[in-house]
Amino acid sequence: MSETPKLNISRSLEIYNEACSLVPGGVLGARRPGDFIKDEYPIFLETGKGCRLTDVDGNEFVDFLCGYGPIILGYCEEEVDQAVYEHIRDKGFCFSLTQKYQNILAKKIKELVPSSEMSIFLKTGSDATTAGIRIARAHTKKLKVMRCGYHGWHDWCVEMKGGIPSKFYEDVFEFQYNRLDQLEGLMAEHGNDTAAIIMTPFGHPNHQEMQAPAPGFLEGVKELASTYGAVLIFDEIRTGFRVTLGGAQQYYGVTPDLSVLGKAIANGYPISVVTGKEEIMMAAASKLFISSTFFPNSDAFVAALKTIEILERDKVLEDIWGKGEMFMKKIQMMIEKHDVGAKLTGIPPMFYITFTKEDSGAYKGKRNDFYTQLIRKGFFFTPYHHAYISYRHTIEDLELTLNAIDESMAFVKEKYQ
Ligand SMILES: Cc1ncc(COP(=O)(O)O)c(C=O)c1O
Numbered sequence: 001m002s003e004t005p006k007l008n009i010s011r012s013l014e015i016y017n018e019a020c021s022l023v024p025g026g027v028l029g030a031r032r033p034g035d036f037i038k039d040e041y042p043i044f045l046e047t048g049k050g051c052r053l054t055d056v057d058g059n060e061f062v063d064f065l066c067g068y069g070p071i072i073l074g075y076c077e078e079e080v081d082q083a084v085y086e087h088i089r090d091k092g093f094c095f096s097l098t099q100k101y102q103n104i105l106a107k108k109i110k111e112l113v114p115s116s117e118m119s120i121f122l123k124t125g126s127d128a129t130t131a132g133i134r135i136a137r138a139h140t141k142k143l144k145v146m147r148c149g150y151h152g153w154h155d156w157c158v159e160m161k162g163g164i165p166s167k168f169y170e171d172v173f174e175f176q177y178n179r180l181d182q183l184e185g186l187m188a189e190h191g192n193d194t195a196a197i198i199m200t201p202f203g204h205p206n207h208q209e210m211q212a213p214a215p216g217f218l219e220g221v222k223e224l225a226s227t228y229g230a231v232l233i234f235d236e237i238r239t240g241f242r243v244t245l246g247g248a249q250q251y252y253g254v255t256p257d258l259s260v261l262g263k264a265i266a267n268g269y270p271i272s273v274v275t276g277k278e279e280i281m282m283a284a285a286s287k288l289f290i291s292s293t294f295f296p297n298s299d300a301f302v303a304a305l306k307t308i309e310i311l312e313r314d315k316v317l318e319d320i321w322g323k324g325e326m327f328m329k330k331i332q333m334m335i336e337k338h339d340v341g342a343k344l345t346g347i348p349p350m351f352y353i354t355f356t357k358e359d360s361g362a363y364k365g366k367r368n369d370f371y372t373q374l375i376r377k378g379f380f381f382t383p384y385h386h387a388y389i390s391y392r393h394t395i396e397d398l399e400l401t402l403n404a405i406d407e408s409m410a411f412v413k414e415k416y417q
Contacts (some may be wrong), residue, residue: 001410004376011056012043029153030068040372048075050392053380061380062397064387067069069238072264072320074312074392080267081308084299093299108308109275111242112245114255115234120284122295125237126152128260128272129198131290134198135258135274138283144174145195146186148176150199151235158337159206166169175204177211180220191228197221198233201248201256202347207384209354210346218254225257231280232256237272241265241308242318242349242388269303270294316391317349324389327398331405338409340366342415352386353405366412373408 016033021024026032026043033043041054051074053063066072073080087093106119122128129151137143155168173190175182177200178394187194201218203211225232231277239248240261249255258276265271274281284290311317325348334340341356341363355363357371371383379401381387389398 001407001416003411004407006040007042007059008057009039009042009055009059011172015056024410030385035117035384036369037372037375038235041375041382044158048140050074050076050311051394051397052389059378061288061375062393062401063377063380064389064401065380065382065385066390067268067387069263069267069388070387071388071390072242073267073307073316073391077266077267077307077310077392080269080303081311084269084303088299089300090130091298093302094294095295098296099298099301101298101305102296105301105304106275108305108311109261109273111241112308113259113261114246114250115257115276115277116257116275117278118281119273120281120290121301122272122274122292123270123300124152124157125235125260125262125272126154127292128237128262129233129235129275130154130156131284132198132233132235132258132260132274133196134288134290135280135283136233138287139280140195142173142193142195142230144190146175146183146190146194146197146230146250147172147185147199148175148177149198149204149235150206151198152237177205178214178217183221183224186229187224187230191224191230194228194230196231196233198223198235200239201234201236201254202239202243202350204238204346204350204352204386206339209343210350210352210386212347218252222254228412231258233258233260233276237262238264241311242317242320243347244363245308245311262292265307266300266304267307269300271300271304298299303358314391319391320389321348323393323395323398324351326395327389327402330402334402334406334409338406338413340370340409340412342359342370342409342412346386348389350386350388352380362416366416368414369415370408373411374404377404377408379404 016026040384044056045053046056047054053061110116111118155164156172173186234249236247236259241264244250260274262272331344343354346352355367367383374381
């Protein structure tokens, strides 16, 4: 199996070199070259349409990162964008007071998401997880927090601790997904002071295999929260409006006290939500202050309402599940055929190909080669983050992708056998 030639990413590198003198690190956080494969992936994109991206050098990709999650329909989704254009042209979207759309969206979320009785609306996932914790602390008058998963960049939960006084996170304790025993231990010690348990209901820890809940895990967490009077918060920033319209909580049949939603709700427009039981959410009415200049901007509300309308009308999630099931089944067959230590985990709307650790460390080379071949062939997966399927991936796109996955695994097989 011959090696696919390297992409020309010279324009990306040129812009990046300039960026490094203007923006610390050139670009922020998880967009840096080190989060992909240096000198192989583009750094700057030019356009996106449907499930395809074009970078600044003119390379085209079938994309499976979906903007890190918000793109549930597709890039430049005409109906959503049109609704927003018309709204900002005819009515305006940034005012000192709130427009009526928040009520419409809050009602819709209440109808769809099992835990929802009242909602507040913010911009980012980090806003929402942080607000959820503040609400839980104000409601319970307790301090400590148990957490499981990535919850954003804010002081209480970010992994890189640079610039953060330890007092900001010393009351936050981490447990691993599916390790009820760890949480039981933590709660035995800190349960009486615990305001919240926040966790992703589906296991998608950064850079690691994805995990469905073991039987009784989510129920066990809920039981612990209730025993100690802590608020159970499901972080559905990735799973909300993607696993089902009611989130992973609906799929797994466990309802938390509060939920946080974001990403897929508005197909890329910035809006996030904290939603949950009225008696807990009411803490946000009088016991604390949450406000930000752009929170009420109605463009993203209009985008969310239109996105949800399309998700329901066109049975988008059923379509994604159907395509994803076929895709995962065929990837699994290739994994078994080539037997190079690759592993597929996840569920049809979001899944991940990882390489099982070997003492020799060869898995790192295999992973690098596999993902390098894919990006060179024009398929945007990343080694350090799971993939998503969007509505605009066609069966034909997926068949082309399967062919590229097959060839990339064959390349790895030949190189490492
Ligand atoms: C589960 C989860 N929670 C919270 C966040 C933070 O969201 P944002 O990046 O919009 O601040 C993310 C972002 O990837 C996430 O995946």
